[in-house]
Amino acid sequence: MKILHIGAKFKIAALIVGSLLGIYTMLGFYLLPTLVKSKLPALILQETGRNASVATVRFDPFSLRLNLQGFQLQERNGQLFVGFDDFFVDVNGLQSFSQKALVIDKVVLSKPVIRIARDKQGAFNFKDLFSNNNAAKQDSSKTFPLNIVKLLLAEGKLDWEDAYFTNPEQETIYPINATIENLTTLADKQLSLGLSMELKSGGKLEWQGLAGLKPMSSSGHIKLDNVKLSRIRSLALQDLVNLDLQGYEQLEADYEATYVDNKFNVNVSQGKFELHDLQVSATALDKAELNSLSAQTKLMPSGHKALVTMPKLSVQGIVFNLQNHELTIKSVAANDADFKAWLNPEGTLNYESLLPVAKTADSSDEPAQQAPWTVNIDNIVLNNGGLSFEDRTLKKPVTMTAKPIDFKLTNFSNKAGASLPFQFSTGFNKSGLIKLDGNAVVQPLSAQVAVNVEGVELENFQAYVDKFARLDVIDGKVAVSGNVSVIKSVQDKPAIKFAGNTKVVDFLTRDQVKNKDFIKWGSLALSGIDADLSANQYNAETLVIDKPYVRVVIKKDKTINFNDIMFAEPNKRETGTYKSAEPEAQKPKFRLGRIQITDGSSDFSDLSLILPFAAQVKSLDGGVSDISSERKSTIKVDLKGNAYDLAPVDVKGEINPNQGYYNVQINFTGMPMPLISSYMVQFAGYKVEKGKMSLELNYKVADRVLTASNNILIDRFELGEKVENPNAVSLPLKLAVALMKDSDGKIRMHVPITGSLEDPKFSITHLITDALVNAISRVITSPFHALASLIGSEEDLSTISFPAGSAELDKQQIGKLDDLVKALKTRSELKLEIKGAAFQEQDWPAVSDDALYDQLKRIKAAEINQQGGRKIQPEYVVISDQDYRRLMEQLFAEKFPVMVEKTLLGTLRLVGSKADTNTDEFYAVAKDKLSAIIKPEEQRLKNLAAERAQAIARYIVQKGGIPNERVFILDTAIDPIREGKEIVSLLSLKVD
Template identity: 25%
Template sequence: MFKLLKRLLVALVLGLALYSLLGFIVLPEVGQRLINQQLAHYTSLPAHLKKIQLNPFTLELSLHEFRLGTEDKPQLSFECFYTQLDWRSLWLGRIQVRSLSLEKPFVQIQLDPKGQLNAQSWFKLPPSDPSSKSSGLPLSIHIEHIALVNGHAQFEDLGPKEAVRLNYDQINLSARDFSTQENAIAELLLSLNNAQTQQQQLSWKGQVKLDPLLVNGQLKLEALELNNLRPYIQQAAPLVVEQGQLNLSSQVQLSLPASGLQLLLDDLSLDTKALRINAPDKRPLIRLEQLSLAKTSVNLAEQRLQIGKIHSQKLETWLAREADGELDWQKLFSNNSTTKSNPAQTKAPANKSSATEKPWQLQIATIQLRNYQIHAADRQPKEAVQLEVGPLNLDVSQIDTQSKRPLQFELNTGLGSKGRLKAQGQFNLATLAAQVQVNTQDVDLRLAQSYLSPLAQVELHSGLLNTTLDVAVTQIQPLALHVTGQAEITQWHLLDARRKQELIKWQRLHIAGIDYRHEQSLNIQRISLVQPYTRFVINPDLSSNFSTLLVKQTPEPTKKVPVQAAPKSINATKPMGIRIGSIQIINGSGYFADLSLKPDFATSIQTLSGDIGTLDNQSTRPAKVVIRGKVDRYSPLSIEGTLTPFDPLQNLDITTRFKQVEMTTLTPYSGKLAGYRIRKGRLDLDLHYRIQGKRLKAENQVVIHQLQLGERVDSDAAADLPIRLAIALLKDSSGTIHLDLPIEGNLEDPSFSIMPLLGKTLGNMLSKAVQAPFSLLGSLMDFGGADPNKIPFNAGQTELSTEAKTTLNALAKALKDRPDLMLEVEGASSPTLDGPSLAQQKLEQAYRALWYQKLQSKGERLPSSPDKLQISDQAKASLLEELYPIRLKQQPPNAWKSLSAQERQTQLQQAVLKSWNQDQASMRQLSQARAQTIKDYLVQQGGINNIRIYLVDSNLSASSENNTVASTLYLAGQ
């Protein structure tokens, strides 16, 4: 028995020794050699495993220092692979592993330009046998702990134009209770760092189940530099990401039930910072400070994307319409699409989605955009238009693509340097219906200059738009649009670009009670026009200043287009209804000049105010017209009556009256048509025009008071008639001429009945030849020793001196005592005395006018008149360089370039002054202004009725005495 025990003990010891020898020494050594031999046979790169350690008692296995690739450039390696098998695997019926770890693994993944992965060439595996069948029994494995420690991965993609290189280290993974058994759940932790920044960039904490598949946990992506992915972005879109950082966090749940893949991202947040995107030509496209998404969820099974809040601030972008009319962004992406796509390789999709496929649902609780800035440009006009939009703030809420509930939005942004735009309302994504309140304030309309220039030679110096509108869209096809509210344009100032003269201006155009229904009706409650002004000039060639401003358009070549049937319109047979409740004109004015006459004719209209009644193209009821104003300050003008605005040739009844018009302003016309200047006279016109069914019946009553002709004027157009005799015959005993000039005829027939007019005129002249006596005008007065015959004025001035006011006060008292006396005022000017002073005044006025225009073009707030501006001497020197070519129609002599700045300025100033020194028009204006000053003083200070004071034609060559020029006064009986 003892020997048996002894033998068993020896056998056991020998067995243990042999087991130990095999486990600790033989198997690791043999295993290492076999593995290296197999690696040499099945790998295309050098491969080596340095050491294997095995503990046959604890079932621990360690593989040390594995390397695939050269020693200096390995592509796959690890420092140590460790695993420990549990003895319980023998009776549990599964592989039970206590621990499995991999220390310092390294992998280098590379994609070549053809998209081939380098890992595909690492191993030379034998082809699989298709006849072999797997048993189908899943391998049951349970690993109590898995660890990957201090891993390192390098990724390089050589496919894009610019290679992509990513480098991550400190890759750590930890898993507990990993099992292939059904419903077994493992806890999994993963983290990796960016090798460049040494900051954690990706982390995962959650659970994993293999049967059935379930992944549930928290995913975090931090400080991802988007410029590292720039080549991929450029492949998808023509955008160059220069800078940008992305942070992402989400709760992830992934499962694969029998119904299909299910993915749920919950509590997702995304944050992008410091984003800089350029175009391929390096021009800036987007600058974004921050964009964040919070409280977001994605449900793949329900096809629903829910976003709690989108917040973005300080985005700056550039947008332009190119000369060909295409947006630069549109052209950028279309070029990229053309470059990338290959029609030959394009294939039709294998499966077309069903028309009944459930669409994705997008829900967004709130969107907040703050301090956006858009640099917009339109390069299609000859002069590019620049528009700055911002700072732009936008709030949107309640977005749901599958709900009938409308979203709410509010927009507040700047337009240009001073304009503002506010819009708020709601929009229904399902029906595309919208209700919006739009308010604009001080929108600079000078942006329209580039669009006006190709059509007319005008300069829009100022104009501000203000609106308060409610816009409603109830459907798109056909468009149902309803706009209500009010709008106004203030400080409108349009200039003649060639002559630098005012053309049309107003202080305020207000349109109240707007009600527009698309293609149905336009109703306006009231239009108010405050301080409108129009300048109309007839040129020497009989063209007008308006007609010469139009730019001749080159007609485009006609293209043959196939004839198509016109689309049917709901309102094709019924024109859109237009109704304007009333039009109000407040304190209007105008200027009219006829340069075809010698001398030039000019007059002005002031204080023009009135109302025009309801204008309605759906009604035959005529509109009432009441307009009143004054011609040359003291002559009343009235227009009253009714008209059918949209068809005035069917129904019109208008009476126009001019009272006490000074006929001296008509001297240019009398000189051309009658051959005589007008020395004195006043005109009353009563014009009554009636149109019924395109038939005109006009009653024109002309009354001329105290008409006196001046000297004869040579004129080829003058009528060969004894004008002075005719006037004398037509005057009644009080010196008044009455003319009735009826006109009657069909407007569609150019021939009118003029014989009754001539017959009545000749009859009146014959009857007056017998009845009208000659009367002499004149009277002598006693003014108590005062002599009112001459009223002196200083050189170039229109102000009255103290002595002149004393004289006029005495004259006013005499006129009040003798109400039958009339006063005639003859303005006077002297070229030798007034010329230099007047030229200096003209120069100062030109300085202020030009400086006013420059400030106006910069959008500066200005006084109501250029006369209120103060200009420095330095600014005048600069302005003088611009005035010289405008005034003299030539450039300064080249010899002046060698002069000093002061000498050159002196020469320029003397030349400009000389051009005004003998200006006849200026002399006449000065003379008339002096006569008007005397009349104003007697009317306003002396209390004399303006009807008793006549302005006679001016004396432009008066002599001077004591450095003054005297205007002459004449007395006449009524």
């Protein structure tokens, strides 16, 4: 019975266990999946407000394997949010029990799909899933023990939709495959991770590594391959970077990452980053800009202008430590990169508007000070690069190209004092070459660079010349060689210095007005340059100019051709003395040891003259020395050349422009005067037939006062034909020329001038003209003084003196006439004019006796004619002494009856006197009284003047041997203006 009782107990136990197993089986295989399938969507809807569905739920209660299939979670609008085809979990119960942790042997998620979307306001489509009100409070200090032996994700898919940016974007990541082994929440355990995913637009991520959760750490290898830059910009940067990016990137590196004690650190080694087929362009160009692009401009497929093209950029050997702020790179290399840049009309660089603008941080949110980064790069190399730059600030934009650009920098480091050796070279505008070779230090900033520039053509910079001159730069090449040093000063202002040489060869310009050569030279070399830009100091040893040339034209309105070519300065004052407001300390300081000129030349034209004038100066050699901004410095000038290939020109002097002091001597020797006929026509209305001129000009300016000495020597000078010029000086120039010539046929003139530069009417041209007129006028006003000087005489040969009433030459006057004859023989072109003169006050008393005698002759003639017979003219009457006394008595008694009375004998006597007709006293008184009442006879005085002129002429011609055709007697003059009371006849000179 006891055995039956025990058996019954086993049966009951077995029945119970069987029942429990049955119930467990029913619950596991049927009831639980049914409940999950039916209740899970409702629970999700209750918690999230979103609809969800599960196609199939399977659970093996014995193997603890869960399988969900066909799961979908929708968004509120009905779109799919999350879904998967199959989710499989294999729980290891025994291991879970033994390890006291949930141990899952395998988790497989097949074909999961998730859609992430962001709206225009930046809100994500899963925002409503995270509500703080419904979140369960958990003790973060406790971690649920979990160990997943293997987790697989197969053919996952992520759909990304972003409407937050200006241009909405979509992207799909598919397939996503991941393998995770030994995923655990236990400390000091690491998982093994393998992940790969691909972008639908192109690009792939591969990640292999290890990771731990406690502490958080990871290490492994990550690789990004063929990720398109355009997608990176569109998906993350389109509103930050106004650039269109084309090309793809590759990134590969080994890494270690840890998060311990709230500190995150990343170590990267064996890093490699590459960009392929990079093209960068502006995303938006206005219509005007698109129309302005040239045919040579490289366009993006979308029609945008490519700013940067780079077939490959390679960064190799990247080593990175986030915590220590260390970055080391073995090499950075780029080949065939091409850059395009331009300066916009408003003066901004095109890249400025394309790059993101850094926001000013709030002072209250200033980041904590961090340790500076240490950056080391073994090699930076750029090969065969190119740069095209266009300056659109100009009316006619200028394009400059630099290609090929080769750059190499070794051992780059931002550590203080680290030396950075580098080499840079590039072609410039196809013909030029620029080379830089030097060392630089980043902190503190300094650099020592050897500079070499060759063959830079100046004609490419024509548009810059157009801003201030109507001048075409036809040719010219610039070369520079030297050393540049840059040192950061205490005031954080870099001190920049240059020492070396520069040269401009084959320089040629033509003015746009006449299209003629304006300024040119064969070579201009500035050597021994020592420039300090920060101190505004510039020094050089020598400036050598070979074959310089300049064309100078004075136009009809007397303005110079420079006025037409050079644009006026916009702020230049028209009146008054301009004084710069620039502080003395900021004014540039300079010194140039010497300017050397070889084989210089110039074309000079003066079109303001009646007859236009042109001259050439050639073979100009010499130099200028001691040029300096020092106030007391004096510039020394020493130049030699020749005019017209015939006349040597010598210029010497000293100039101090800072103090307004000038002392310059200019000598011209043997200048052919017919070549400067235009100036003679302008000055005096005559051309020049013959002659050579030498000039010694000395100009001094001190205290704003000009003092000049002009010594002129003219040899064999002959005037040519007369040219009508209403502005010519009114001077008998031919006479002046004849008088000014010495015995050798040379004219010597000393013409001093002086004037104040402060005088608003100051004009050097007027001063010289006035001085010349004065010098010539002195000769003209004293021609006989000049004539006498030819024979070394001091006599005044302009007058010949006579006794009162006489035309006889005395010994002294004959001597003067002999000197005059001698002088006239030296000047065959001179003609002598004689103007006989008589002076009533002195000559009439002397000739009144003759008038009285003629009156007596007329009385006698009347008596004879009354007697009948042949008539007789008074001039043929001969009066005897007896008739003379009789007629005198008769006429005196008739004119002065109260002065005579008759004696007892019937003769006449003077009243109150015993003097009668028998005494000389009577006749003397009668003669005086009768002569006094005779009115001066003009004709008799003219006759006397004519006799005097004839006497002079006879002596000059008959005794002196001067040809009669050179001597002219002018009309006589009565009482002409004279100096003193001397009775003179006037002489004058004339040249036809």
